[in-house]
Amino acid sequence: MLPRPIFSAKRQDLIALTARYRLPAAYELRQYVEDGGFLSYGPNTLEMWERAGCFVDRIFNGAKPGDLPWERPSKFELVINVKTAKTLGLTVPPSLLERADRILD
Numbered sequence: 001m002l003p004r005p006i007f008s009a010k011r012q013d014l015i016a017l018t019a020r021y022r023l024p025a026a027y028e029l030r031q032y033v034e035d036g037g038f039l040s041y042g043p044n045t046l047e048m049w050e051r052a053g054c055f056v057d058r059i060f061n062g063a064k065p066g067d068l069p070w071e072r073p074s075k076f077e078l079v080i081n082v083k084t085a086k087t088l089g090l091t092v093p094p095s096l097l098e099r100a101d102r103i104l105d
Contacts, residue, residue, distance in 0.1 A: 001009075013070075025038055026040065030079040042077070
């Protein structure tokens with residue numbers, strides 16, 4: 001599921017629908033998994049906000065916004081909700097759990 005404002009606004013409803021129809025949905029933002037979704041893989045939003053703060057600081061100290069470099073996310077995270085996996089009847093392979101940055105029970 002791609003992150004879109006309309007999806008974020010209805011996040012709880014979407015998670016409930018995927019659970020109702022037993023769909024193992026993958027999301028880009030970890031907030032979905034924290035709210036009961038199965039799995040997410042995407043940019044670390046906390047790091048992105050920290051980087052944005054660095055840009056604001058540079059602008060306040062005289063840098064011109066147009067002169068600042070364009071940045072892409074540099075850290076991605078895999079988050080798995082094991083409780084949701086069990087509810088969906090899924091077995092998450094140990095190799096995937098080992099790679100996860102965060103596992104929710």
